[in-house]
Amino acid sequence: MDLTKLNPMQQQAAETLQGPVLILAGAGSGKTRTLTYRIANLIDHGVKPWHILALTFTNKAAREMRGRVEKLVGADAQDMWLGTFHSICVRILRRDIEKLGYQRSFTIYDDDDQLRVIKDGLKTLGMDENRSQPKELRSRISGAKNKMLTPDEWFQESARDFQAQQFHDLYTYYEERLRAANALDFDDLLLRALQLFVDHPPVLDYYRQRFQYVLVDEYQDTNMAQYTFVRLLTQESRNLCVVGDDDQSIYGWRGADIRNILDFEKDFPDARVIKLEQNYRSTANILDAANQVIAHNTGRKEKALWTEAGEGEKIHLYAAGDEREEAAWICERVKKLQQTRVPYAQMAILYRNHTLSRVIEEMLVRSGIPYRVFGGTRFYDRKEIRDALAYLRVIVNPADDVSLVRIINTPKRSIGDSTVAVLQEFAKKEDLPLFSVLSDPPDTLSSRPKKCIGEFALLMMKLTALKDTLSLSELVETMLNETGLKAQFSIEGSEEAQTRLDNLNELAGAAKEFENQSDDKSLEAFLENVSLVTDLDNQEEAPQYVTLMTLHSAKGLEYDAVFMTGMEEGIFPSMRSTMDEEKMEEERRLCYVGMTRARKILFLSYARRRAIYNQITHNSPSPFLREIPERLLIDEWNNASRQSFAPEPAKPAMVSRKDRPRNLSFGTPGMAAGARGALNIPGVQKGFVASAARSVASSSAMGSLFKAGDRVLHRKFGEGTVQAVRGAGADARIQIAFTAYGTKEFSLAIAPIVKIEE
DNA sequence: GAATAAATTGTTTTT
DNA sequence: CAATTTATTC
Numbered sequence: 212m213d214l215t216k217l218n219p220m221q222q223q224a225a226e227t228l229q230g231p232v233l234i235l236a237g238a239g240s241g242k243t244r245t246l247t248y249r250i251a252n253l254i255d256h257g258v259k260p261w262h263i264l265a266l267t268f269t270n271k272a273a274r275e276m277r278g279r280v281e282k283l284v285g286a287d288a289q290d291m292w293l294g295t296f297h298s299i300c301v302r303i304l305r306r307d308i309e310k311l312g313y314q315r316s317f318t319i320y321d322d323d324d325q326l327r328v329i330k331d332g333l334k335t336l337g338m339d340e341n342r343s344q345p346k347e348l349r350s351r352i353s354g355a356k357n358k359m360l361t362p363d364e365w366f367q368e369s370a371r372d373f374q375a376q377q378f379h380d381l382y383t384y385y386e387e388r389l390r391a392a393n394a395l396d397f398d399d400l401l402l403r404a405l406q407l408f409v410d411h412p413p414v415l416d417y418y419r420q421r422f423q424y425v426l427v428d429e430y431q432d433t434n435m436a437q438y439t440f441v442r443l444l445t446q447e448s449r450n451l452c453v454v455g456d457d458d459q460s461i462y463g464w465r466g467a468d469i470r471n472i473l474d475f476e477k478d479f480p481d482a483r484v485i486k487l488e489q490n491y492r493s494t495a496n497i498l499d500a501a502n503q504v505i506a507h508n509t510g511r512k513e514k515a516l517w518t519e520a521g522e523g524e525k526i527h528l529y530a531a532g533d534e535r536e537e538a539a540w541i542c543e544r545v546k547k548l549q550q551t552r553v554p555y556a557q558m559a560i561l562y563r564n565h566t567l568s569r570v571i572e573e574m575l576v577r578s579g580i581p582y583r584v585f586g587g588t589r590f591y592d593r594k595e596i597r598d599a600l601a602y603l604r605v606i607v608n609p610a611d612d613v614s615l616v617r618i619i620n621t622p623k624r625s626i627g628d629s630t631v632a633v634l635q636e637f638a639k640k641e642d643l644p645l646f647s648v649l650s651d652p653p654d655t656l657s658s659r660p661k662k663c664i665g666e667f668a669l670l671m672m673k674l675t676a677l678k679d680t681l682s683l684s685e686l687v688e689t690m691l692n693e694t695g696l697k698a699q700f701s702i703e704g705s706e707e708a709q710t711r712l713d714n715l716n717e718l719a720g721a722a723k724e725f726e727n728q729s730d731d732k733s734l735e736a737f738l739e740n741v742s743l744v745t746d747l748d749n750q751e752e753a754p755q756y757v758t759l760m761t762l763h764s765a766k767g768l769e770y771d772a773v774f775m776t777g778m779e780e781g782i783f784p785s786m787r788s789t790m791d792e793e794k795m796e797e798e799r800r801l802c803y804v805g806m807t808r809a810r811k812i813l814f815l816s817y818a819r820r821r822a823i824y825n826q827i828t829h830n831s832p833s834p835f836l837r838e839i840p841e842r843l844l845i846d847e848w849n850n851a852s853r854q855s856f857a858p859e860p861a862k863p864a865m866v867s868r869k870d871r872p873r874n875l876s877f878g879t880p881g882m883a884a885g886a887r888g889a890l891n892i893p894g895v896q897k898g899f900v901a902s903a904a905r906s907v908a909s910s911s912a913m914g915s916l917f918k919a920g921d922r923v924l925h926r927k928f929g930e931g932t933v934q935a936v937r938g939a940g941a942d943a944r945i946q947i948a949f950t951a952y953g954t955k956e957f958s959l960a961i962a963p964i965v966k967i968e969e
Numbered sequence: 970g971a972a973t974a975a976a977t978t979g980t981t982t983t984t
Numbered sequence: 985c986a987a988t989t990t991a992t993t994c
Contacts, residue, residue: 268984297984322983346979397984464982564981586983620970627970743984763982785981801982824980825985 212255212283217241217248224485225249228256228424231445231479232452233472237516238501238807239492239769242454246426247276249452250291251283253424260290264422264444266437267295268429270744272767276428292422296437297397298743300404303418304395310411311403316735318394318608319742323597325349325385325396327613332384338377352382356398357434357466359405362386391644393610401436408443415443423448429767430455430475434466442478451479457512458505461763461801463793473512490516490807492769494523496843497813501806504838508796526839529816529847530832534567534777537818538574540847541774544814545580545757548772553812555581557771559758561805563783566823567776568759575757579966585760591741595696595711596718600741602690606675607735609646616645622699624667630660646671670694683732684723691715762805773809775802778817779830802835917945923964928955 214222221241224234225248236242246265254260267273273294281288292299305315320328329345329352332338355365362382369375389396395403408415425445427433430453433441445451453475460469476482490498498518505511527544531537541560549555560582562568568584575582590596598621601614609615616635620626637653638645649668652661674690681689691697700712725740726732758770762783777783784798806813817832917923921933931949936959938944943959957964 270984295984400984461982462984465984566980623971625970629970761982783981787981822985824978 212248212252214248214252217245218489220485220487220489221245221248224487225252227452227483227485228253228258228450230449231475231482233430233475233479233482233484234452234454234487235484235512235514236454236456236487237490237514238456238459238804239490240487240516241489241491242428242456242487243272243276243279245487246428246454247279247283250276250280250288250426254284254287258424260284260287261292262421262423263291263293263426264299264424265291265293265426266299266428266441267293268432269767270295270298272428273298295743296433296440297400300400300440301739301743303404303407304400307407307411307414308403310414311407313390313395313403314393314608314610316393316608318392318604318611318614319400319739320389320392320394320396320613321742322349323592324394324613325352327616328385328388329381332381332388336377336380336384338381348378348381351378352385353396353398354466355382356396356402357436359402359436359439388612391610392612393608394613398436401440405436405440405443408440418444419447424450425452427451427453428455429459431457431460431469431472432462432467433471434468435471438468438471449479458508458514458800459766459804461766461797461804463797473510486514488514488516490518490520492810493518493807494520494811496523496525497806497809497811500526500813500839500843501803503840503843504799504806504835505803507838508799524812525845526843527812527814527847528836528844529814531816531818533820534570534818534822535574537776537816538571540816541571541776541814542574542578542580544774545575546578548812549580553771555755555757558774559760559765559768559770559772559808560774560776561760561762561765561808562776563762563785563801565761567782571759571776577965580757581755582757582759583754585758586764590714590717593711593714595700595714599687599691599696599715599718600738602674602694602696603687603734603738605646605671606678606686606690607738609675610644612645618694619667622695624695625663626660626667630656630664634664678734683726683734683737684719686734687719687722691719762801765808766804769808769810771810772812772814773805774814774816775805776816777821778815778833778836779821780833781828781830782821782823783833784835799835802833917959917964917966921966923947923966925949925962925964 212225214225217225218241221244224232224245228249234242234245236245250263250265253263265273265276267276277288277291277293280291280293292302294302301319304313304317308315308317326345326349329348333345333348355362360368362379365382366375366379369379389399408418422444425441425448427441432455441451441453453472455472457469457472460467460472463469476484493501495518498516498520502516529537529540531540545555545558545560548558560568560571562571565586572582572584591600598618601617604611604614605618616631619631633656634645634648634652637655638648641648649664649671652664656664670693674686674693677686677689697712697715700708700715722737725737729736729740762775775783780789783802784795788794788798815836817830817836819829821828821830917933917936919933919935922930923933924930925947928947928949931947934946934948934954936943936945938959944956945959945962945964946954946956947964948954
């Protein structure tokens with residue numbers, strides 16, 4: 212294996228093949244590259260590909276790694292097990308789960324299914340639905356599972372008071388329901404695989420023999436179950452190589468335990484520890500800033516990331532008056548960059564939560580900038596799609612009561628809540644799944660509901676029978692037609708109904724696509740794929756789009772230019788983190804992750820005033836901004852005021868540029884003077900500064916989106932040419948000559964117009 | 970049991 | 985603000 216393309220540390224990592232290895236890989240240090248070379252090197256040293264197991268957190272990471280290994284070693288890589296923890300566990304379970312009393316056709320319950328079970332449970336157990344928040348309970352159940360505690364074990368460790376008893380009962384109910392439905396939730400995928408290992412030593416032995424070499428990517432994000440899984444597998448071979456960066460641990464809320472990586476050397480005293488500290492991604496300024504921010508965390512592994520790259524551009528900081536201005540500024544910068552040096556595909560706009568994307572999207576549309584949003588409401592989360600999938604799930608696994616209840620009256624077939632309740636009662640008494648009572652409903656029901664149930668039962672039997680004769684795509688197509696799912700939307704002519712119909716057709720298309728692409732063309736495999744693969748994994752290569760996504764989903768990616776938006780206290784860090792030092796540290800790591808995505812240019816922005824849900828909030832700038840040394844920043848607030856110092860604000864005590872402190876004034880009235888790099892502005896009200904900033908900034912940002920001569924499309928009046936743009940900020944007016952309607956004037960802020968060409 | 974109107978309520982991040 | 989849940993009427 213030619214390892215000369217690696218730096219000395221990377222080489223060491225790729226050459227240390229035996230025994231426990233911890234690779235501490237800082238952001239942008241060529242982690243994936245090192246890992247793929249190490250795998251190739253293993254194969255080069257005679258290790259058979261099927262003796263290698265590589266675990267990642269996302270399918271995307273898995274696919275990328277597989278591709279890169281294939282490039283190095285050829286088709287041999289096919290035989291290597293490489294995938295997410297979850298998908299590998301499913302693979303293991305599909306083989307042997309019958310040993311645990313489940314059927315192979317088990318269903319995977321996602322969070323929505325979980326909530327349904329929990330709500331049912333609250334009702335059944337007579338608990339107050341309003342007092343206990345189902346979502347909160349779900350995360351508590353998940354928390355218990357991540358610690359590998361059964362309901363009883365959990366109770367033993369709890370306060371054992373009334374509240375604990377209630378939770379214990381609900382958790383028990385939940386487990387029973389899933390078991391009866393032959394269903395596993397995401398956490399179960401790991402737990403049941405573990406149980407299989409523990410309860411059935413021959414199975415464990417088999418996999419220990421099989422996986423002589425185990426590699427784990429993003430080790431800082433493993434939870435206790437994953438940790439145990441890996442330890443169990445490697446106990447004999449001791450050939451475990453983990454890669455990670457404690458500074459990039461951002462999934463604590465999901466049960467990830469940062470101690471797994473911090474304590475690796477305790478777990479394996481003979482471990483080789485290799486640090487990759489040279490960063491190949493970012494300019495010195497960006498790296499410097501990120502390092503300074505993360506240095507505020509305690510209990511880190513010592514690391515000193517460095518780069519040979521030049522200083523590069525300073526980091527741009529922008530204080531917008533409100534979220535619309537922030538969006539406008541971003542669009543303006545995106546445009547300018549695209550025209551001069553950065554293609555759209557090399558730009559990303561990141562935010563803490565999806566709700567922030569909306570305003571930005573609107574502005575992008577109006578500016579005629581092509582973009583793609585990742586995450587958010589996923590295709591498979593749409594109601595009509597979930598309905599369709601529920602049919603398929605029942606066909607595969609008739610015991611899946613949650614899905615059955617979902618579809619029994621969708622589309623409407625006169626089987627109402629009360630009828631379903633009777634059926635459920637009856638099924639429970641007989642200790643049968645709901646499905647098997649359908650063909651023989653209890654006599655307590657009157658004839659009309661009975662008839663409806665009979666028709667539904669017939670439909671489901673018919674579909675189930677077709678499963679073995681039709682191909683996957685034919686089955687999906689038939690199901691969509693026979694169940695009336697399509698019909699309910701095609702009758703109605705509304706726009707919404709049309710979209711839903713389109714979505715259903717897209718699902719049929721997805722099935723067809725799956726049929727063409729996948730080896731295993733079964734319905735089971737299709738459903739599994741739907742459960743485990745997210746939209747994020749289907750990110751297409753190359754097309755010229757600006758990427759919008761959350762900071763979390765940006766991990767592992769890189770872009771020439773990165774915009775981090777909503778840098779405000781209460782947004783980022785999120786409101787729920789500000790009071791808790793540990794959570795703040797995780798937020799800070801998230802900030803670090805975001806900053807280190809940028810190769811050349813980093814933009815940070817915040818809005819002083821932001822409309823969040825139905826009310827306006829005034830947020831202070833994010834404390835993380837203060838942690839960036841001032842010498843690395845360009846304050847675009849200043850620049851904006853310099854360029855367009857319009858005869859703007861009338862009020863007497865305008866704060867001119869020279870009156871502003873040289874330091875960036877992040878100070879808020881309540882903040883202690885003398886805090887790092889920050890000063891208060893004596894005697895000047897925060898609100899006033901904000902409004903001054905807003906009016907000045909908007910003239911430069913908003914106005915420049917449209918200029919005379921641009922061709923635009925108005926929602927009502929069609930195409931037209933911009934004649935003039937007058938005024939600034941919220942008052943700006945735009946004059947457009949329409950092809951069909953003559954010349955009209957609008958408020959720039961609210962006109963439904965889109966630019967179509969310059 | 971369905972359709973419509975009213976009210977509530979929630980907002981982190983995702984395999 | 986939107987999306988889901990609940991009340992009201994037919």
